[in-house]
Amino acid sequence: MSVRSQLLKGILEGCILAVISKETIYGYELTMKLRDMRIEVSEGSIYPILLRLQKEQLIVGEMRESPSGPNRKYYTLTDKGEEALQQFRMHWDALKGPVDELMQKGGGAHAHQRSDRGKQ
Amino acid sequence: MSVRSQLLKGILEGCILAVISKETIYGYELTMKLRDMRIEVSEGSIYPILLRLQKEQLIVGEMRESPSGPNRKYYTLTDKGEEALQQFRMHWDALKGPVDELMQKGGGAHAHQRSDRGKQ
């Protein structure tokens, strides 16, 4: 599996919650939107996540007629979904910093003082 | 499974490569170091990854005597490992920006201009 796919694991769900929190949107448009944001995804990833989020009552879906083409299922965040999004944001912020620090090419010394775990 | 665990998927491998690229280190110390950096992991995650990275020839391990306690297996990055790390860094940088943008609480309008995909 690709490096990108692995990186996406667990991140995608948060991204979808974030998008839906900003605007009511349907699955197909969501896919295109994420792609436009350079978050490459396939429908095979999106729809299962939407179904799961619905089952967990983080979002609710509502079928609406389309002005052109097949009907669309629009999703909206529930209160529980807002909570989950905040949770995710917290975890993302907590993870981003340390990983960024590790990924900086300038190796060797970094600012963190080690605790004395692991010493001899 | 926890939100944090899901977020870690695919990120951990890159983090481990990054740490090893900066210093030769053994598994147990690696675990402690990541924890000190607030990247919470268990040995059950670390060791399987180290074995896999070794099998893929991204790192090489060498048993050395410990001045106190059981012997330690020190890992070093191979050239192939350096390449993989750079690959990972690329993907991380590409992903971080868009996700950060999504996670910013200030919802609604963002800077990206949509392409005309998905229009009616």
Place this chain on the structure above:
DNA sequence: ACAGCTACCTTGCATCGCAAAGTAGCTTGT
């Protein structure tokens, strides 16, 4: 001798991204 720490390894489970395939409505060209 015994408990506790250090250090490594393995098994089994739940989760997740996604390719692939299926279903069906609508639009456009001929």
Place this chain on the structure above:
DNA sequence: ACAAGCTACTTTGCGATGCAAGGTAGCTGT
């Protein structure tokens, strides 16, 4: 009217991953 192509949602099965749990074994302090 018919075919082809786009839109839109759904399901199945696979491979990859984090991790709890359990196992082995060496060293240290009491």
